[in-house]
Amino acid sequence: xxxxxxxxxxxxxxxxxxxxxxxxxxxxxxxxxxxxxxxxxxxxxxxxxxxxxxxxxxxxxxxxxxxxxxxxxxxxxxxxxxxxxxxxxxxxxxxxxxxxxxxxxxxxxxxxxxxxxxxxxxxxxxxxxxxxxxxxxxxxxxxxxxxxxxxxxxxxxxxxxxxxxxxxxxxxxxxxxxxxxxxxxxxxxxxxxxxxxxxxxxxxxxxxxxxxxxxxxxxxxxxxxxxxxxxxxxxxxxxxxxxxxxxxxxxxxxxxxxxxxxxxxxxxxxxxxxxxxxxxxxxxxxxxxxxxxxxxxxxxxxxxxxxxxxxxxxxxxxxxxxxxxxxxxxxxxxx
Amino acid sequence: xxxxxxxxxxxxxxxxxxxxxxxxxxxxxxxxxxxxxxxxxxxxxxxxxxxxxxxxxxxxxxxxxxxxxxxxxxxxxxxxxxxxxxxxxxxxxxxxxxxxxxxxxxxxxxxxxxxxxxxxxxxxxxxxxxxxxxxxxxxxxxxxxxxxxxxxxxxxxxxxxxxxxxxxxxxxxxxxxxxxxxxxxxxxxxxxxxxxxxxxxxxxxxxxxxxxxxxxxxxxxxxxxxxxxxxxxxxxxxxxxxxxxxxxxxxxxxxxxxxxxxxxxxxxxxxxxxxxxxxxxxxxxxxxxxxxxxxxxxxxxxxxxxxxxxxxxxxxxxxxxxxxxxxxxxxxxxx
Numbered sequence: 001x002x003x004x005x006x007x008x009x010x011x012x013x014x015x016x017x018x019x020x021x022x023x024x025x026x027x028x029x030x031x032x033x034x035x036x037x038x039x040x041x042x043x044x045x046x047x048x049x050x051x052x053x054x055x056x057x058x059x060x061x062x063x064x065x066x067x068x069x070x071x072x073x074x075x076x077x078x079x080x081x082x083x084x085x086x087x088x089x090x091x092x093x094x095x096x097x098x099x100x101x102x103x104x105x106x107x108x109x110x111x112x113x114x115x116x117x118x119x120x121x122x123x124x125x126x127x128x129x130x131x132x133x134x135x136x137x138x139x140x141x142x143x144x145x146x147x148x149x150x151x152x153x154x155x156x157x158x159x160x161x162x163x164x165x166x167x168x169x170x171x172x173x174x175x176x177x178x179x180x181x182x183x184x185x186x187x188x189x190x191x192x193x194x195x196x197x198x199x200x201x202x203x204x205x206x207x208x209x210x211x212x213x214x215x216x217x218x219x220x221x222x223x224x225x226x227x228x229x230x231x232x233x234x235x236x237x238x239x240x241x242x243x244x245x246x247x248x249x250x251x252x253x254x255x256x257x258x259x260x261x262x263x264x265x266x267x268x269x270x271x272x273x274x275x276x277x278x279x280x281x282x283x284x285x286x287x288x289x290x291x292x293x294x295x296x297x298x299x300x301x302x303x304x305x306x307x308x309x310x311x312x313x314x315x316x317x318x319x320x321x322x323x324x325x326x327x328x329x330x331x332x333x334x335x
Numbered sequence: 336x337x338x339x340x341x342x343x344x345x346x347x348x349x350x351x352x353x354x355x356x357x358x359x360x361x362x363x364x365x366x367x368x369x370x371x372x373x374x375x376x377x378x379x380x381x382x383x384x385x386x387x388x389x390x391x392x393x394x395x396x397x398x399x400x401x402x403x404x405x406x407x408x409x410x411x412x413x414x415x416x417x418x419x420x421x422x423x424x425x426x427x428x429x430x431x432x433x434x435x436x437x438x439x440x441x442x443x444x445x446x447x448x449x450x451x452x453x454x455x456x457x458x459x460x461x462x463x464x465x466x467x468x469x470x471x472x473x474x475x476x477x478x479x480x481x482x483x484x485x486x487x488x489x490x491x492x493x494x495x496x497x498x499x500x501x502x503x504x505x506x507x508x509x510x511x512x513x514x515x516x517x518x519x520x521x522x523x524x525x526x527x528x529x530x531x532x533x534x535x536x537x538x539x540x541x542x543x544x545x546x547x548x549x550x551x552x553x554x555x556x557x558x559x560x561x562x563x564x565x566x567x568x569x570x571x572x573x574x575x576x577x578x579x580x581x582x583x584x585x586x587x588x589x590x591x592x593x594x595x596x597x598x599x600x601x602x603x604x605x606x607x608x609x610x611x612x613x614x615x616x617x618x619x620x621x622x623x624x625x626x627x628x629x630x631x632x633x634x635x636x637x638x639x640x641x642x643x644x645x646x647x648x649x650x651x652x653x654x655x656x657x658x659x660x661x662x663x664x665x666x667x668x669x670x
Contacts, residue, residue, distance in 0.1 A: 053433060058407070059430070
């Protein structure tokens with residue numbers, strides 16, 4: 001099922017929002033009093049970002065962004081990765097790019113002028129580890145099609161697209177172009193649908209992409225599958241989507257995950273965690289583990305286990321980027 | 336021993352380097368190959384900061400600075416605090432100021448133009464939790480005397496000075512002026528000597544301040560006491576310095592701490608820690624606990640215990656700012 005062409009220079013190239021997360025432990029009553037939906041992600045503008053930040057407690061800044069988190073995890077697991085996203089020429093932009101490159105992830109998109117700053121996600125972390133995300137996209141929403149390097153995309157086994165980025169017009173056009181390049185080169189295309197609000201806004205587009213066979217691998221959680229299908233029962237939603245894909249990976253939080261690959265069904269339990277500190281990035285790191293196993297030609301069972309291991313690591317500490325040696329963890333548990 | 340004037344608006348006002356820490360887990364061989372001294376702090380220029388950052392792994396950004404960490408800890412313990420330091424008008428400057436203000440710490444120094452950026456400390460964290468610090472002072476070294484608010488300094492029970500800031504000329508002049516203001520108002524002056532290199536550079540100044548009775552409370556670790564006194568035996572070094580102070584607080588890492596207060600000797604064991612993750616800020620947080628107990632009029636034994644509890648919390652996670660509810664921890668353990 002994986003691409004075995006010997007000349008692929010990259011395993012995964014991801015297109016996504018270039019964001020730095022600002023994480024702050026927060027009581028649930030603050031989330032309620034700010035009119036936020038606990039556990040959800042919402043887009044905010046620059047003014048709201050400033051006013052919400054002023055009310056938040058002390059923070060920790062860690063590079064984030066859904067697809068960025070996925071390639072950070074995949075690189076930590078040994079995959080050769082590139083990331084495509086837009087930062088501004090400012091300090092948070094430097095941080096974001098540094099954190100990718102220092103993991104050996106290729107990043108070649110030039111920064112924009114700093115009049116629109118690098119995007120950030122204000123993440124309120126509840127005492128139980130649930131996170132409520134408030135994203136100011138900043139420069140990220142201006143990723144132009146001209147930022148794409150056709151040869152680079154054509155050289156990667158898998159093109160991973162971040163659903164969040166379907167919202168702004170410029171990156172959406174860039175992602176459509178990237179799909180064309182990848183398909184023409186005979187590569188696989190993976191999509192993380194990212195969030196329910198994202199599906200509700202772009203259901204027709206996502207459905208069309210899936211129906212047309214443009215997507216090989218889809219990552220979604222339970223609620224996202226419901227939003228995508230209009231169904232409210234997990235197995236029915238899976239059954240409605242899976243036949244249109246080579247692989248559907250459906251995550252269910254503490255209940256584990258299911259993959260339907262080439263018509264066969266596989267399941268994995270969630271990896272045990274001592275204490276859930278911060279669930280930011282759980283889905284992104286599940287995708288990282290799964291995709292890395294996939295490009296390494298592992299069995300679907302092993303891909304799922306790698307996803308579960310990577311997700312468990314990231315929810316055991318603050319931030320959506322891996323801290324422990326993921327590769328060693330996987331090697332120790334899977335051999 | 337504590338100031339009991341009822342009209343003090345503040346408990347602690349601190350003058351120190353405004354720095355954002357960039358923490359990255361690092362193998363000891365990288366520290367050696369870069370020619371760095373494990374566990375030490377050294378000053379670096381902008382070019383070296385750029386080149387070292389490029390070689391470092393992915394990082395986490397958390398507000399730092401020795402005196403800034405101390406007031407962050409003191410505020411978390413319930414003390415009313417202000418901080419005086421210089422940031423630039425840039426994103427890291429915003430982060431630093433936000434993290435203070437969001438804890439209720441007063442901060443009124445206007446940011447400088449961003450041509451010299453906000454200072455940062457590249458912290459390489461070894462697997463055993465030891466940290467090696469590389470500080471680019473940036474804007475912090477330009478704190479001018481004009482940034483001082485005389486009424487604010489006069490309104491604080493304790494003026495805390497960061498020894499690191501004795502190095503650049505402008506903040507040194509500002510700190511000398513601040514000592515004059517505090518003493519004239521009948522307040523106490525505390526000094527953290529910060530680091531051995533700092534003492535070696537400014538031993539004559541520090542010795543003169545202590546000999547002249549300008550310092551009421553001195554915080555130093557074992558090596559710093561050796562550097563200050565030229566002695567190489569702990570008890571002898573303590574005996575040489577303590578009589579010139581109201582309080583000497585000498586920290587000894589895992590061996591606990593000693594205080595000599597008004598001629599009497601007190602000791603505390605280190606608070607047990609499950610796992611030492613990152614020792615950045617251990618001394619700063621010991622000072623935070625001690626000083627908060629001090630301004631609350633607690634016994635020296637309780638001040639030492641508060642120092643030990645705050646230091647133990649900060650070494651159990653990444654970063655030099657408290658994460659847990661320090662006040663609740665102290666209330667539970669001391670009543």
